[in-house]
Amino acid sequence: MLRTNTCGELRISEVGKTVTLCGWVQTLRDKGGVVWIDLRDRYGVTQLIFEEGQASTELINLATSVGREFVISATGVVTERYSKNDKIPTGDIEIKVEKMEVLNKSKVPPFLIEDDTDGGEELRMKYRYLDLRRNPVSSKLKLRHKMLQATRSYLSNQDFMEVETPVLIKSTPEGARDFVVPSRVNQGEFYALPQSPQTFKQLLMVSGFDKYFQIVKCFRDEDLRADRQPEFTQIDCEMSFVTREDILNTFEGLVRFLFKEVKGIEVGEFVHMQYDDAMRLYGSDKPDVRFEMPFVEINSVAKGKGFGIFDQSELVVAICAKGCAEYTRKQLDALTDFVRKPQIGAKGLVYLKCNQDGTFKSSVDKFYSQEDLKQWAEAAGAEAGDLLLVLSGDTDHTRKAMNELRLEMGNQLGLRDDSVFKPLWIIDFPLLEWDEETQRYHAMHHPFTSPNKEDLKLLDIDPGAVKANAYDLVINGVEIGGGSIRIHDRETQALMFDHLGFTPEEAKAQFGFLMDAFEYGAPPHGGIAFGFDRLCALFGGSQSIRDYIAFPKNTSARDVMIDSPSMVSPDQLKELGIKLDK
Template identity: 45%
Template sequence: MRSHYCGDVNKSHLGQEVTLVGWVNRSRDLGGVVFLDLRDREGLVQVVYDPDLKDVFDIASTLRSEFCVQVKGVVSARPESQVNSNMKTGEIEILGKQLTIINASAPLPLSMDNYQNNSEEQRLKYRYLDLRRPEMAERLIFRAKVTSSVRRFLDSNGFLDIETPILTKATPEGARDYLVPSRTYKGQFFALPQSPQLFKQLLMMSGFDRYYQIVKCFRDEDLRADRQPEFTQIDIETSFMSSEQVMEKTEQMMRGLFQDLLNVDLGDFPRMSYAEAMKRYGSDKPDLRNPLELVDIADLVNNVEFAVFNGPANDVEGRVAALRIPTGASLSRKQIDDYTKYAGIYGAKGLAWMKINDLAAGIEGIQSPVLKFLTEAIVNDIISRTGAQTADIILFGADKATVVEEAMGALRLKAGEDFKLLEGEWRPLWVVDFPMFEQINGGFHAVHHPFTAPRGISAEQLAADPAVAISDAYDMVLNGCELGGGSVRIHNAEMQSTVFGILGIEAEEANEKFGFLLEALRYGTPPHAGLAFGLDRIIMLMTGASSIRDVMAFPKTTTAACPLTNAPGFANPVQLAELGIAVVEKVKTEE
């Protein structure tokens, strides 16, 4: 039905007859001549109809936005005064000779321009219309180019694309599983995979040295802008490769991706330990475009008569940190109060501050509600350590270290945006040397997942002091966003059983849930390591979208619903009976 895509017609086709199909983006009648902007996935082209061809002109006069039509005409150069440099096809137009309405369109339920004010609910309900907008179409086309580039790289480096099961068994990945009832085994359930973790390890045990898969994963968790109940991973696993080699290979892949598709050289990927990242930035995925850093001052305030400071300063689990914001003394009291409320979202009980109004004036040039608790020597030491200058403000966080890091890390990002401090467009890094475990409510939990190997210690040493163990894990971070995470995996049964024991998974439970893995580890398992990238997140960053929902064809809402299909829905009672499932209605509480 077509000879060319609309966006592909150019001056090389002058004088040629072309056949185009697509949607009416806009139609306008200017003094008896109808101008039609025809759109398909590759772009727009202008079609002109004049009254000389009365039958065709009459049809053109009836067109409205989103009519699906076929156009036949001759490519002609636009008059020089009408060349549109903002359009790929802006140097030419089509002199329309024939016009067929393939399918008319009813009045549209949403605006179709890129400045539309449609609600997200509307956009998802009429997603097939929303995806026609050039902005959205370009993102999905870009996504296809990314996956194609990734496949080419991995294929050319000896990786095999191998599919793993979607119906599997629940695994402890840190979120709730989506369960699928079995009709054959009533009362029993499959789980949709949160990742192909165990299967890709089993593939390494099977001798398939290098595996990859662009795979759907499912997590029933609270959603945010960069979370969805179903998402896509670039999943990679290797045998006989160290963590350094895996990082080198995947870094090479990411460099090539940005170079090929954005003409961007990502530059160096520095390495930073988890401990350093938390100390300097309050985050394990620091945005290095932001020059602000947290500075510890506990040793300066441990003896002051101010419990808010001296309490955390003398607590082994506490931290007192300062954040200097250049030119921040311009903040009004209301703006400081807003920053205080913002820090409160992350658990901070308050926010102390100090304005450096005039550094040369000494203590007289300092303004702070906590100044009365600090000696001039302490103030000078704080100013010296933070590097504060006239017109700066210093914000203080004092609490448990975890609270300080989360709250002050978030304030660092907000201040960087508010004061336009970001430097450079792309700043990647590797965060390494994560702790194996974190302690929550007296118990140990895996920081990555329970199949991650510790670095440089035996199972006996790990069991003796798990709190200090460092994992052989690594995260790739770009502009404060974790692109992917990976690790060297445990490849012997003794170490795996030890980790399960530390996590409180007793032998009987471990055998029930992971007996197949522990058994497989007994038969000559090779050392192996891998990494999984979040494809949706990568596309979001590369296209500048604000949410991964804008780079997915049919995403869910923030409540994990699909307005387009009205999913989820209630199951047929007959199906439920076959599955042996009874639905318990939610009890309504009286007001």
């Protein structure tokens, strides 16, 4: 090794020890008779000192010649610092350098390699290898590493076997768009990159591997947001001979273990909530339950009073903001502007202030008496000093808009505390959802999800009413993972394909291998997949998963560092049998 120690480990107890450190020059301070260099590696920063009279002129000249991000090696004696720095672990000591070597020079970096940098996001992504030297970035990858190790430890100790599944697979029509890969050997045919290892992990259950996991790369060619990337990582798991409760209990255990090992905290109860209740009370299948403020439907007390907007609406729904009756007109106008944003799409906002003197003030006073407004307040459980916010319209759209308003109020009132974690299982999703564009049902999760046994009879008469034996784990309003008990017999799977609009020939062409496998003793099985990047972001307190990926893509699905995707040569296309129209 070129070094005896890292730049983050030396302490006052090691004064007098001769050491060799290697790293990057973070800062240089030349005070005439004394030169200091802060030397950095991924473990920390250690101060080097060069003093006239104790170091040779040649050594001091060499020290003053280096620039930011030069790679150097320095050998010297650990000494106690005269002016200590309590902001870094090595702040009690410095190295009195006796020998130094420049291992490599550096151009002036395009932005400061410091915690508070002057580089914009696009510039930092172009020079991602430099950005990764900064503590706020490297610490996120350290967190990711710790979570990887803890996940493998927990699952291995639960007798799960890690099995790798193929990356070049078959394209399927369900779900998001596939990334496709042309075959040179079989020209005119294409592989797809996996959106998940779903069918392979089910085949592993048929094979007798009753507990499988894989920390696996998956690929989806979809529009990007802060929490999406074209390639992402899943903790992918499957189990045989289990019920839904077995899976929920097992993976509650995993999540509790991760919180304990990585963050040192105990999480509370994992509440179970039905999908229908989540939509009715929160307008979302991933509600943030760190705070209350559930929806209250007030159709019965708000309609029929001559206010046409409410009378013509399918749903009139309110939330109660505790202690907010003192909101000013300016604040209420800002909330109205918020719900009118195109991405939210409400036409307006009605409010009701519950005054301290027991009277009520609303934005629709001319349509409602004080007794009418009192009924609103009572229906919503509002008390003196509270504020009711009311939206109306068609049910689905109004609930979605109210969900956004509820979250905004949670932000304004400081109720979405990043140090608090509230896990929630959403269960009993609809099995199928109707698509207006294609005029047919699609699987809400995927085509291999089992319907609840008691709903199987409804498939032919009311497909939209069938509930799936499916579940999502939500923490603080973020979907962390989801899964289901799978269909494990050929007849039910064929019935499912039929209701999804597959002809028998199409089902055989796409999934015949799985249907055939079900005829050789497939066990009852189910599983779950966690979005690992999303889980890391939650643990790290970030909104974007890109912070936890070493070399992410931008929102245009480009890697600006290596300039990918890019054109390929005509010769490569010719080998693949691909002709581009001119």
